[in-house]
Amino acid sequence: MSADLGLGILVLTLIVSLYAVSAAIAGSKMRSPLLVDSARLAVMVTFPLLTSGVLIMVMLLVTGRFEFAYVYRVASLSMPLYLNITALWGGQSGSLLLWAWLLSGAAAIAVHQAWKGEKPFTPWVTVVCMVTLAFFLLIVTFVDNPFARIWALSNGQVVQALIHPNNSYLIYPPDGLGLNPLLRDPGMVFHPPLLYLGFVGFVIPFSFAIASLITGRNDSLWLKPARKWALAAWVFLSIGLVLGSRWAYTVLGWGGYWGWDPVEVAALIPWLTGTAFVHSMIIQEKRTLFKRWNIVLIVLTYCMVIFGTFLTRSGVLDSVHAFSQSSIGPMFFVFIALTFIVSLVLLLWRWRSLVSEGKMESLFSRESAFLFNNLLFVLLFLICLTGILFPLVSELFAGTKMTVGPSWYKQTTGPVFAGLLLLMGVVPLTAWGSSTAKALGRKIWKPALASLIVLGVLVFTTALNWGGILALWLISLVTLVTVYDYGNAVLLRSRSQKENVFSALVKVTSRNRHRYGGYIVHLGVVMIALGVVGTEFYQAQTQMTVATGGTISLDGFEIKYKNLTQYTAADGTDIAQAVVEISRNGRILATISPRRDYYPGYQQSVTIPGIYSTLAEDVYVVLIDWQPIAADGATFHVFHNPLVNWIWIGTIVMVLGSILAIIPSRPKANAVKLAEG
Amino acid sequence: MVEEIPQGQNQKPKAKMKINKFIVGGVLIFIAVVLLVITSIKGNAQYYMTIDELKSSPDKWSQAVRISGVVLGDSITLDPKSDVISFQVVNIPGDMKTIEDMGGIAAVLHQAATDPTAVPLTVLYHGVKPDLLKDEAQAIMTGKMQSDGSFLADELLLKCPSKYQEAPLN
Numbered sequence: 128m129s130a131d132l133g134l135g136i137l138v139l140t141l142i143v144s145l146y147a148v149s150a151a152i153a154g155s156k157m158r159s160p161l162l163v164d165s166a167r168l169a170v171m172v173t174f175p176l177l178t179s180g181v182l183i184m185v186m187l188l189v190t191g192r193f194e195f196a197y198v199y200r201v202a203s204l205s206m207p208l209y210l211n212i213t214a215l216w217g218g219q220s221g222s223l224l225l226w227a228w229l230l231s232g233a234a235a236i237a238v239h240q241a242w243k244g245e246k247p248f249t250p251w252v253t254v255v256c257m258v259t260l261a262f263f264l265l266i267v268t269f270v271d272n273p274f275a276r277i278w279a280l281s282n283g284q285v286v287q288a289l290i291h292p293n294n295s296y297l298i299y300p301p302d303g304l305g306l307n308p309l310l311r312d313p314g315m316v317f318h319p320p321l322l323y324l325g326f327v328g329f330v331i332p333f334s335f336a337i338a339s340l341i342t343g344r345n346d347s348l349w350l351k352p353a354r355k356w357a358l359a360a361w362v363f364l365s366i367g368l369v370l371g372s373r374w375a376y377t378v379l380g381w382g383g384y385w386g387w388d389p390v391e392v393a394a395l396i397p398w399l400t401g402t403a404f405v406h407s408m409i410i411q412e413k414r415t416l417f418k419r420w421n422i423v424l425i426v427l428t429y430c431m432v433i434f435g436t437f438l439t440r441s442g443v444l445d446s447v448h449a450f451s452q453s454s455i456g457p458m459f460f461v462f463i464a465l466t467f468i469v470s471l472v473l474l475l476w477r478w479r480s481l482v483s484e485g486k487m488e489s490l491f492s493r494e495s496a497f498l499f500n501n502l503l504f505v506l507l508f509l510i511c512l513t514g515i516l517f518p519l520v521s522e523l524f525a526g527t528k529m530t531v532g533p534s535w536y537k538q539t540t541g542p543v544f545a546g547l548l549l550l551m552g553v554v555p556l557t558a559w560g561s562s563t564a565k566a567l568g569r570k571i572w573k574p575a576l577a578s579l580i581v582l583g584v585l586v587f588t589t590a591l592n593w594g595g596i597l598a599l600w601l602i603s604l605v606t607l608v609t610v611y612d613y614g615n616a617v618l619l620r621s622r623s624q625k626e627n628v629f630s631a632l633v634k635v636t637s638r639n640r641h642r643y644g645g646y647i648v649h650l651g652v653v654m655i656a657l658g659v660v661g662t663e664f665y666q667a668q669t670q671m672t673v674a675t676g677g678t679i680s681l682d683g684f685e686i687k688y689k690n691l692t693q694y695t696a697a698d699g700t701d702i703a704q705a706v707v708e709i710s711r712n713g714r715i716l717a718t719i720s721p722r723r724d725y726y727p728g729y730q731q732s733v734t735i736p737g738i739y740s741t742l743a744e745d746v747y748v749v750l751i752d753w754q755p756i757a758a759d760g761a762t763f764h765v766f767h768n769p770l771v772n773w774i775w776i777g778t779i780v781m782v783l784g785s786i787l788a789i790i791p792s793r794p795k796a797n798a799v800k801l802a803e804g
Numbered sequence: 805m806v807e808e809i810p811q812g813q814n815q816k817p818k819a820k821m822k823i824n825k826f827i828v829g830g831v832l833i834f835i836a837v838v839l840l841v842i843t844s845i846k847g848n849a850q851y852y853m854t855i856d857e858l859k860s861s862p863d864k865w866s867q868a869v870r871i872s873g874v875v876l877g878d879s880i881t882l883d884p885k886s887d888v889i890s891f892q893v894v895n896i897p898g899d900m901k902t903i904e905d906m907g908g909i910a911a912v913l914h915q916a917a918t919d920p921t922a923v924p925l926t927v928l929y930h931g932v933k934p935d936l937l938k939d940e941a942q943a944i945m946t947g948k949m950q951s952d953g954s955f956l957a958d959e960l961l962l963k964c965p966s967k968y969q970e971a972p973l974n
Binding site for chain 1: 825826829830833834837840841844845847848849850851852853870882884885887898930931932933934935936938939946959961
């Protein structure tokens, strides 16, 4: 019954989405508000439909209905409830169902809101969202359906099918395989859905851009809804990426958080073009420049979102995340090619009407800083794209397959990231319109001088690591300039309005949320940069085997192996837990417990590091192997990761700053808008 | 009206100069990064080959290459004195199409790992022992072939097909 219901819901939603597309186009052509309205309702109906489909799937997962092939593959009686729910996105078909569900939700909100403000766009926003949804539903329904069940044919062969094959009977496995033990972690609960929310969120601004092109508008009306969605998508994507890093860091035990794996890079690429977009949007709003460029950016972001999903699923890339070459690869490829070509054609059709009214005047203006920001992000995008396509292209053109690894990525993106830091350090003090180097110099010399003092201190007190010192200097420059400008504005207000500094801060910030939200985001970004610089340039590691009571020394820390206990957990997992004491200068700082969980059913071990965290650094200890307690001792790999926790702290600051920037205008401003009609 | 014309004449070349400044600046940065990318490729790109291809290409033995193979679980050892992990890998095909034709990656790995005629390659790695390093896992290693016929790996990545692949239904 559930299988039929599930399949029926998928087919029905597909039909509804296709209806929405046709009704929207027809309603727009025939100027029938009734038809367009029906299309809009159809969009909103897809969400409850897919929600029930998702709920059925989750019910099957948590009640152990292992006759369903997907449930057999990702769920298990040995997993707790929350992990069986999480298993919804543990495999391909479930992940695609999740993607479709999130998109239907976003589209429903978008057309509901657009109805109020941007009526001319509604039919085309409907079309773009529903075409995308229909594509994913086609794959989920007909190519890889999570509601397929396991049947035994008369000849003994076991197959997977949606509909009962002739002369066969259902198989009911007593238990499922469950998620790979490495995935049985709260990280799995949040990382994929947040990433998907980010991806799906960028579909909406793209659809508004296409709507603007089709309706022949040459103004910035599409930017208003696009801005909120792009910022929200950007926040979710950022959190998703960082959570993935943190999960890798705290659980997977290799001491790092970003491996430049092709699938990681593929998820980063939409973030790069998306960040460029949220910046260049501002230029179009303020100075009506970059109209065509903004459309190019959001089209690129949309295509890269779908491309990223394609790269993971098609087997085209060699990555620790990519596994099978499935038939959906070519389908994705065709879809991306079509949408890219259609978007390009639309843009070229309206090219001449999208003339910018403003003008780029000075190399030292704020517009110029944003332009260089975009250039650098596009360069990062091209570098990353080159990196992940390198094996394919080299095989096609040179006959031999070549790859590039983390060292290549770091060497090429490092200087560009440094350039972006420099820009962040300069931009708060730039002005719109005409500006000269002298004018900028007059404003910036004080914080710049302070940063040079910091540079001097760094050169004399830290190890001579020029890359690290340069990066730290840039970070100090950004921090000083941002705080200087922000502080000046607060002090000015505090003095003129006779307010205390704290309330002046609140008032200044709330009156210009976009600007100061942006400053806070940048401060968050430099905190992340601080953590990255600390681990990239100043990390130390060692691996040693020590007897019980023995000590490993690293960077002034003493890591003492106290003891090891071994026991079997309730679910059959074999756990070996070491107790390790961290001290420095004779003073005990912490006791941590690196451990190794072994899952006999999967013959899979998961090493979980013990971490001593402070604002200044992490001491990160991994239990490598062990001998019986009486004998030789245990092997530990120890990392000293300076400043790493600033990555997580910085992310929180970044998110808070973004929320500030997204919050809509206050009622007063809205009243003015309404009065103006 | 008369005064505007000289101003207009002055404005055009100035505006052109400003646009050129941006284009020049942008192009310079672009070229710099392209050069950076190309030189980085020269220093950092590796040939990606199968174990058999590497064994039969002695000219590649002095350069960093990336190879992929299936891990033989019984051979995984950790030397407590040098903290070097040593294990053996056996050749698997590099072409995705071939792998799919042979029944999928899990089948290919199993076939290669249980093939008694296969000649294994010893891999040495100094680093944290990855959790996925176990029997029949697919290992992707970047490193150099040594003169004694072993492979010294700088990077070790492991894939375990059971995550996304069709599970054996029995």
